[in-house]
Every structure is written in C-alpha cells, then in structure tokens.
Amino acid sequence: MKNLVSILILSFFALGVYATVSPRTKHSINENWRFVRSDVENAMQVQFNDADWSLVSFPHTWNASDAADETPGFYRGIGWYRRSIQISADKQDKQISIFFEGANQELELFVNGKSAGKHLGGYTRFSFDITKLVRFGEQNIFAIKVNNRHNENIPPLSADFTFFGGVYRDVFLLFTNKINVSTSHYASAGVYFQTPRVNHQEALLEIKTLLTNGNPTNTKLRVEHSIVNSQNKTVLVNSKQIQLAKNTSEIPFLQTLIIKNPDLWSPDSPSLYKVITRIYNNKTNELLDEVLQPLGLRWYEFTTENGFVLNGKPLKLIGTNRHQCFDQLGNALPDEIHVRDVKLLKDMGGNFLRISHYPQDPVVMEMCDKLGIITSVEIPIVNAITENEAFSKNSIEMAREMVFQDYNRPSVLIWTYMNEVLLRLPYKGDSIRNKQYFQSVNALAQKIEHQIRLDDPQRYTLLPMHGNFNDYHEAGLTQIPKIVGWNLYQGWYGGRFDQFDTFLDNAQEKLKGKPFIITEYGADVDPRLHSLEPQRFDYTQEYANLYHEHYIKAIMERKYVVGANIWNLNDFYSEERENAVPHVNNKGITTLSREPKDTYLQYQAMFSSQRVVNIGGQLWKIRTGIADANNSCKQPIKVYSNAERVELFLNGRLIGNQKVINNIAQFEVPFVNGANTLEAVGLFQSEKVRDDLKIDFRMIPSDLKNSMGTFNEINIMLGSKRYFENKSKATIWLPEKEYQPGSWGYVGGKAYTKPTRHGQQPASDSDILGTTEDPIFQTKRVGIEAFKLDVPDGEYTVSLFFAELQASTSSKMLVYNLGNEAIDNTVNERIFDVSINKTNVLPKLNIASEFGGNTAVVKKFSVLVQNGQGISIDFDPVIGEPFLNAIRVYRNY
Ligand code: GCB
Ligand code: CA
Numbered sequence: 001m002k003n004l005v006s007i008l009i010l011s012f013f014a015l016g017v018y019a020t021v022s023p024r025t026k027h028s029i030n031e032n033w034r035f036v037r038s039d040v041e042n043a044m045q046v047q048f049n050d051a052d053w054s055l056v057s058f059p060h061t062w063n064a065s066d067a068a069d070e071t072p073g074f075y076r077g078i079g080w081y082r083r084s085i086q087i088s089a090d091k092q093d094k095q096i097s098i099f100f101e102g103a104n105q106e107l108e109l110f111v112n113g114k115s116a117g118k119h120l121g122g123y124t125r126f127s128f129d130i131t132k133l134v135r136f137g138e139q140n141i142f143a144i145k146v147n148n149r150h151n152e153n154i155p156p157l158s159a160d161f162t163f164f165g166g167v168y169r170d171v172f173l174l175f176t177n178k179i180n181v182s183t184s185h186y187a188s189a190g191v192y193f194q195t196p197r198v199n200h201q202e203a204l205l206e207i208k209t210l211l212t213n214g215n216p217t218n219t220k221l222r223v224e225h226s227i228v229n230s231q232n233k234t235v236l237v238n239s240k241q242i243q244l245a246k247n248t249s250e251i252p253f254l255q256t257l258i259i260k261n262p263d264l265w266s267p268d269s270p271s272l273y274k275v276i277t278r279i280y281n282n283k284t285n286e287l288l289d290e291v292l293q294p295l296g297l298r299w300y301e302f303t304t305e306n307g308f309v310l311n312g313k314p315l316k317l318i319g320t321n322r323h324q325c326f327d328q329l330g331n332a333l334p335d336e337i338h339v340r341d342v343k344l345l346k347d348m349g350g351n352f353l354r355i356s357h358y359p360q361d362p363v364v365m366e367m368c369d370k371l372g373i374i375t376s377v378e379i380p381i382v383n384a385i386t387e388n389e390a391f392s393k394n395s396i397e398m399a400r401e402m403v404f405q406d407y408n409r410p411s412v413l414i415w416t417y418m419n420e421v422l423l424r425l426p427y428k429g430d431s432i433r434n435k436q437y438f439q440s441v442n443a444l445a446q447k448i449e450h451q452i453r454l455d456d457p458q459r460y461t462l463l464p465m466h467g468n469f470n471d472y473h474e475a476g477l478t479q480i481p482k483i484v485g486w487n488l489y490q491g492w493y494g495g496r497f498d499q500f501d502t503f504l505d506n507a508q509e510k511l512k513g514k515p516f517i518i519t520e521y522g523a524d525v526d527p528r529l530h531s532l533e534p535q536r537f538d539y540t541q542e543y544a545n546l547y548h549e550h551y552i553k554a555i556m557e558r559k560y561v562v563g564a565n566i567w568n569l570n571d572f573y574s575e576e577r578e579n580a581v582p583h584v585n586n587k588g589i590t591t592l593s594r595e596p597k598d599t600y601l602q603y604q605a606m607f608s609s610q611r612v613v614n615i616g617g618q619l620w621k622i623r624t625g626i627a628d629a630n631n632s633c634k635q636p637i638k639v640y641s642n643a644e645r646v647e648l649f650l651n652g653r654l655i656g657n658q659k660v661i662n663n664i665a666q667f668e669v670p671f672v673n674g675a676n677t678l679e680a681v682g683l684f685q686s687e688k689v690r691d692d693l694k695i696d697f698r699m700i701p702s703d704l705k706n707s708m709g710t711f712n713e714i715n716i717m718l719g720s721k722r723y724f725e726n727k728s729k730a731t732i733w734l735p736e737k738e739y740q741p742g743s744w745g746y747v748g749g750k751a752y753t754k755p756t757r758h759g760q761q762p763a764s765d766s767d768i769l770g771t772t773e774d775p776i777f778q779t780k781r782v783g784i785e786a787f788k789l790d791v792p793d794g795e796y797t798v799s800l801f802f803a804e805l806q807a808s809t810s811s812k813m814l815v816y817n818l819g820n821e822a823i824d825n826t827v828n829e830r831i832f833d834v835s836i837n838k839t840n841v842l843p844k845l846n847i848a849s850e851f852g853g854n855t856a857v858v859k860k861f862s863v864l865v866q867n868g869q870g871i872s873i874d875f876d877p878v879i880g881e882p883f884l885n886a887i888r889v890y891r892n893y
Contacts (some may be wrong), residue, residue, distance in 0.1 A: 030058040039078035044110035049125035059332035063164040089137030101169030110143040120355035123358035124401035153390035159382035162573040164331040178214035184728030186404040203262040212249040220282040265296030267351035270372030296410020308562040317563025319352030322574035327592035342367035349607025354565040368411035390427040438475035464519035485519035496756030497550040522567035522587035523547040539580040582767035605640035605663040613682035632670035645681030708792040718781035719751035748785030771856035777803035778887040790870040801886035807853020832882035
C-alpha cells in the first residue's frame with residue numbers, strides 16, 4: 001500500500017503536476033436503486049431478494065403520476081429502496097457519512113441489515129455516520145425505508161401543495177479523516193459565520209468551526225481560515241492551534257477576523273468571498289480536512305420609514321415564491337431545473353425569493369448567493385398545528401436544521417415559520433377551545449422565534465398570515481416575529497382589488513413600527529384561457545394581468561411594504577385542487593414547464609435593468625373572432641416595455657405608435673385571417689429593441705350563410721366569455737353569442753354561474769372527469785331552446801359537449817379556496833330531447849343519471865345540410881331545464 005502511494009506521488013512529480021490530495025471526498029450514489037412502493041417485511045436484510053423491484057434513480061418520487069390523475073388522493077405510505085455499494089479496503093481509516101439532501105418525509109436507513117439512523121421531515125437535509133456499519137473491501141447493502149403517510153407530529157399537516165413521497169433529492173457518500181470539521185451537526189458545513197459589523201471600511205467576521213476527533217489519541221491541530229475574494233485572491237489567512245482531545249465531536253473553535261475594505265454583496269453586485277477552512281496535524285503538517293463556504297458581506301435593516309435598507313441604500317424587494325415541482329416530474333427535479341428557476345427570477349428583474357413553504361435544494365440557495373437574490377427560508381408549518389409535545393419538538397428541530405444548514409448564505413436574510421397557521425381553526429364554533437388553540441399556537445411561535453434568535457441572532461424573522469387580521473392579532477402572532485407577512489388575495493378569492501390597499505393601511509395603522517412583506521399575492525391563470533371581458537375567478541390570463549397591475553402599483557406606493565413575493569414563480573402541483581387544471585395551482589407567472597405568462601413579461605418590463613420589449617399574449621398563439629366589414633377582427637394587445645414609446649407592426653404595416661404608461665403600451669390590432677406577424681419596436685433614447693409574435697388567426701365569417709370556401713370549423717363554449725386554446729389539437733374555442741339570422745348562436749336560456757360565499761363565479765371549477773379540456777365543460781347555458789348555425793350546404797360533424805355541473809352527488813368542500821366555498825346549487829333531474837334539423841337524435845337524454853355529475857360527455861353526429869337549411873339543434877325539456885356546455889361544428893365536405 002505504502003509503495004503504491006509513493007509511486008503515485010512520484011508520478012505526480014514526474015508529470016510536473018502539483019496536486020493536493022483532497023482530505024475529503026464526496027460522491028453521489030443516485031443510481032441503480034431497486035424500488036418498491038409498499039412495505040415489505042425483511043427488506044432491510046442483506047439476503048433479501050429484490051430482483052423483481054423496479055429500477056430507479058434519485059431524485060425519485062413515487063407520486064409523479066398518481067397525484068395528477070383523476071382518482072382523488074395519492075399513495076401515502078411506505079416505499080423501499082435497495083442497492084449494494086462497494087466500499088474499498090483503503091477507506092478503512094476513514095469516517096463515512098451518508099448525506100441526504102431531502103426525502104419525504106420519514107426515513108430510516110439500514111446498512112448491512114442494521115439501522116443507521118432515522119430522520120423526520122420532508123424538506124431539510126440530514127446525514128448519518130455509517131462508519132461502524134460498513135464492511136470494507138466488500139459489497140454493502142443499503143436499504144432505505146421512506147414513508148410519506150400523514151403524521152400529526154410532523155409539519156406540514158395540510159397544505160396547498162402535493163406531498164410527493166420518495167428520496168427526491170441527491171444522496172451522497174462523504175469520506176473524511178477521523179479528525180475532521182464536523183459533519184454531524186444538523187448536516188451543516190460545520191463552520192458558522194456571523195458578521196456583526198460590516199461597513200465600507202471593514203467587516204468583522206466571527207467564525208465558529210466544529211471539530212471532531214474520532215481517533216483514540218489527543219491531537220494538536222492547526223486550524224486555518226483563508227479568505228479568498230471574488231477574483232480568487234487570498235486576502236487573509238489566519239491560523240491558530242488547538243489541542244483536540246481524543247474521541248470528541250463538535251468541539252467549537254472560535255476565531256474573529258477583520259476584512260478591510262470589503263467588497264459588498266448586493267443584488268446588483270453579488271460579490272462572494274470563499275472561506276476555506278483547513279485543519280492540519282500540527283506536528284506532521286498533514287492536511288486533515290478542508291471545507292469551503294461562501295461568504296457575502298453586507299449589512300441590512302428592515303424599517304417602516306425607509307423600507308428595506310441594504311448597505312445603507314433603500315431597496316424595494318420584489319420577487320416571487322417558489323415551489324419545487326415541474327411538469328410530469330413531481331418534486332424529483334434535477335439540479336438544472338432548480339438552477340433555471342432562480343435564473344428565471346433574476347432575468348425578470350426580481351431581487352427577492354421567498355423559498356416557500358419549506359427549505360429547498362441546496363443548489364437553489366447557491367444560485368441565490370451567486371445571482372444576488374435576497375431570500376427568506378421557511379419551515380413548513382402550514383395551516384394548523386398539532387397541540388402536542390412531539391409536534392413542537394419536531395418543529396423546533398426543523399427550524400434548527402434550516403438555520404444551521406443555510407447559516408452562511410449571504411442571500412438569506414430572513415427565517416420564516418408558520419404560514420397562515422390560523423387558516424384551519426380546528427374547533428370551529430367553540431370559541432373557548434379556539435382561544436386555547438390560539439394560546440398553543442402563540443406558545444409554539446414564541447418557542448420557535450426564541451430558538452431561531454438564539455441560534456442566529458442577526459437575521460430577521462417572519463410569520464406569514466392570511467387576510468384575517470383580527471385572529472392573528474388576537475392570537476398575538478403579529479407581535480412575535482420581527483417582520484409581519486401578509487398573504488392577500490382581495491379581488492381573487494373574493495372582494496375587489498382596492499380592498500388590498502385598505503387592508504394594508506388599516507393593518508399598518510394598528511401595527512405601527514412593523515415592516516410588512518406581502519408574502520403572497522396572485523391569481524390563477526390557466527394558460528389556455530383568455531378573455532376580452534375578464535372577470536374574477538375566470539382563470540384567464542387577462543384577469544390576472546389586471547390583478548397584478550393593481551397590486552404592484554399599491555405595493556410600490558407604500559414604504560412600509562418592504563417587499564413582495566408574487567404567488568408564485570411557477571404553477572405547481574396541489575393534488576386536492578380542482579380548478580381549470582385539476583391538481584394544479586395555476587397562480588404561477590410561468591407554467592408548470594416554465595413558459596412565461598404575461599404577468600412574467602409585465603414584471604420583467606417593470607423591474608429588469610435590461611431594455612425590455614415583450615409582446616403580451618405569447619401563450620395565445622391561435623386566436624379567433626368574427627370578421628368585421630373590412631374582413632379583419634380587432635383585438636387588444638398589450639406590449640410590456642420600459643421604452644418611452646412602442647411602435648407595433650402587423651405583417652409589416654405600422655398600426656400604432658403608443659406612449660408606454662406604467663410599462664404598458666396598448667394597441668387594437670386588426671387581425672386578418674391566417675398568419676399574423678406582430679412586431680413591436682421599443683423606442684429607447686439611443687436604440688430600438690424588437691420583439692415579435694406569430695399568431696394564427698381563425699377568422700369566423702360574419703355571413704356564415706355565404707361562407708362557402710372559407711368556413712371550416714367553429715368551436716363555441718356556451719355560457720362563457722372565455723377563449724380556450726388547445727395547443728396539441730391546434731383548436732381554439734370562442735365565447736357564445738345570441739343567434740342572428742345568417743350567422744350562428746344560441747336561442748334562449750341563461751349562462752350558468754356558480755354561487756359562492758363571495759358572489760357568483762363565472763364558471764365551475766370542479767374537476768371534470770374524462771377530459772383534460774375541463775374549461776370547455778365548466779360553463780353551460782341552462783334552459784337553452786336551440787342552437788343554430790346558418791352554414792352553407794355540405795356534410796358536417798357536429799359534436800355536442802355536456803357535463804352536469806349541478807348534479808346532486810355532493811362534491812366535497814374545496815379547502816383551499818380561502819372561504820370561497822361553493823354554495824349548494826344542485827338541481828334535481830334534467831331530462832330533455834335533442835334534435836338536429838328536426839330529427840330527434842338524443843331522446844330523453846339524462847346526462848346525470850347516465851354518466852354522473854362533472855363528467856365529460858361528447859356526442860358526435862354526421863349532418864348533411866341541404867337546400868340552405870343550415871344546422872338547427874333544438875332542445876326540448878321533458879323534466880327540468882335542458883342545457884348545453886359547448887358545441888363544435890366541423891365541415892367535412
Ligand atoms: C395561500 C397559501 C398558499 C396557497 C395560496 C393559494 O395563502 O399560503 O400555500 O397556494 O394561498 O393559491 O391559494
Ligand atoms: Ca440537488
């Protein structure tokens with residue numbers, strides 16, 4: 001062995017390579033796991049045969065598909081992973097730890113049949129020392145048991161996001177010497193920085209290093225810290241000796257350094273230092289361990305008078321929240337997607353990220369450090385607590401994991417806990433018991449606050465509350481954290497936009513001196529839905545645009561609002577939700593696969609330091625409308641820009657030159673049938689910046705009767721003011737209108753609206769079974785007498801779309817609609833006849849009894865139209881009122 005080492009060293013020198021052999025190595029063990037989604041007896045045992053289990057790699061979740069399918073619920077229980085790992089004999093004198101970046105949510109690891117440790121909680125990192133269980137020079141069987149069952153002692157108890165189970169982040173093996181910078185303290189780096197004084201002249205840096213000596217001999221060490229600046233120049237080296245007793249761990253070692261003329265860290269200039277901590281055997285000078293941590297030097301303050309102040313300058317914090325999931329992948333994301341998300345926020349001009357509602361992948365934090373994104377990180381106590389010791393203990397433990405794991409991140413300025421903790425009062429109606437519950441919540445909040453301040457005296461704390469001021473105030477929660485957070489949805493879940501402004505001003509009046517962060521605000525956008533007459537709760541892009549235009553203005557006008565986080569950066573999975581896209585919360589300003597919605601484009605125009613010209617409606621590529629006298633169809637287009645003026649061209653022709661007001665230039669675009677190329681030119685002082693957008697416009701002839709040769713298809717949603725685009729089918733649906741001779745439309749009836757506690761909603765938002773085109777079925781016309789289309793002679797396919805939105809099968813209360821629950825509006829039987837051109841094609845149709853409520857039913861007919869008769873569909877009631885949800889007419893010949 002010795003010979004081999006010396007040969008190696010010799011050959012390094014021979015090649016002229018000055019390599020330092022690293023005293024610690026870390027490599028991932030993500031591949032080649034056998035997996036089964038059930039509990040299996042003896043699965044931890046070495047001899048267990050896992051040959052018929054499936055083969056998976058980490059990151060992995062077992063809920064990627066069942067949390068998005070049409071069966072309510074998803075698997076919440078035990079899953080096992082197994083693999084063997086060869087650990088070479090030359091590792092004999094090493095300490096070996098396994099490091100999990102996260103697994104949801106209870107995990108136990110077995111190495112060679114023996115338990116190596118357990119961890120509770122789905123979002124924090126953890127490590128186990130497995131040195132004693134490993135067999136060197138042999139294959140070692142690793143068996144991991146994970147459980148994502150509901151556990152009343154582990155936060156979160158409930159939340160508006162899917163609790164995907166599995167080992168969904170990277171897993172590493174870490175080899176160190178037995179004398180090392182401790183790897184065991186909350187899976188942290190074992191090195192902790194405080195910067196109690198930073199200014200332009202100097203920064204005071206206190207470093208606490210935890211040291212472990214796993215050897216049976218006392219050893220004298222030299223601990224050295226090198227401070228390297230962003231140009232890779234070592235600006236300071238400090239070293240000190242310490243006698244480290246045998247068999248000890250996590251022995252704190254303190255050093256205080258002063259960095260002169262520091263390069264300051266800020267969003268515009270995120271200068272990072274590296275602190276490299278090395279420990280040497282003082283006698284032999286052998287390098288025993290080496291750890292690198294990022295260091296950013298900045299000072300900051302949250303005030304009501306000047307807002308947030310960074311390095312002496314006021315800075316409004318604007319950004320988003322973020323959930324860690326992606327289209328089809330659930331929460332099992334590769335690092336690259338995490339990286340991409342933080343870049344998306346930076347490119348938007350954002351400087352603030354609320355890492356909601358739980359600690360995320362370390363690479364997210366790394367990106368925030370590097371790109372200059374200020375963050376708050378939080379533990380996932382959401383909606384409610386369990387009033388017992390175990391829940392308290394686990395919550396505090398989680399808070400400590402969070403704090404220690406991201407302790408040195410310059411990006412982190414705020415530790416957050418308890419999101420909307422009074423949303424779900426467990427003792428509704430029992431005011432005495434509820435008071436006690438308030439006290440329990442208050443007591444837990446105080447404990448967490450106390451623990452965080454003890455572990456990290458410098459940073460701020462934040463507690464995000466929903467819009468029920470009185471409850472939080474009465475429970476004393478508005479007083480405990482250093483900053484108060486508000487999640488506000490006025491004008492979405494109910495009410496009007498301006499109630500956002502009055503809520504804030506009233507709350508500030510009562511909480512003088514407390515800085516506020518708008519920790520959430522947003523409105524759902526199904527990226528397939530659009531409207532020229534947007535309404536609250538219609539899920540259209542255009543409604544959300546108005547919502548955000550109002551909110552951001554109110555936020556910018558108020559100094560005591562030190563920052564705001566849009567809810568949310570991305571659409572995200574929430575299994576219990578129904579909505580226009582079931583199982584998804586659509587409040588993202590990008591989609592599940594991160595295509596930017598208009599709201600993203602708007603914020604980019606407002607906050608980016610680059611020159612921005614973004615034509616709105618980029619996700620609305622197929623449009624439709626009825627031809628006017630010039631055979632065109634005027635529809636509005638917004639261009640988001642930070643130019644002074646914008647010119648807009650349609651197919652090369654200038655159609656307007658508009659002043660940009662609040663970063664928006666508005667145009668009425670006379671679309672023509674077929675290809676429409678829009679080009680926007682932003683007129684800046686010294687240059688022009690362009691953006692273009694191609695739109696396929698499907699012109700509906702105004703004179704349908706004489707449209708031979710131009711009419712091909714029409715798709716109409718009844719009772720709707722919305723447009724719906726299906727990108728894969730390349731179809732576009734348009735709102736209904738009343739019939740006029742020569743044209744098309746309904747006769748009689750009225751548009752269905754959904755009654756809720758906060759007024760009528762323009763459409764149902766229940767999951768429609770049997771379709772992914774839910775919005776087509778979520779509106780309807782009730783009491784309809786006929787639908788007529790005066791199409792030219794020919795053969796047509798007519799499809800009638802039905803879904804009973806008011807069936808008496810009671811639908812469960814949608815818990816996440818923040819008090820916006822539906823009011824019962826079920827109907828008894830509806831039976832009706834449907835005839836097409838006088839032939840009764842659907843006698844005694846009873847949709848609810850035949851198919852059940854909220855189920856998509858499409859009836860397709862071939863219709864021969866002759867002698868200019870057009871298409872006339874008649875609805876004749878037998879019992880109750882007839883209805884129709886949508887109709888598609890397609891010309892065959
Ligand atoms: C909230 C919650 C968040 C939800 C959001 C919503 O207030 O904090 O978890 O996703 O509202 O969309 O309703
Ligand atoms: Ca990772």
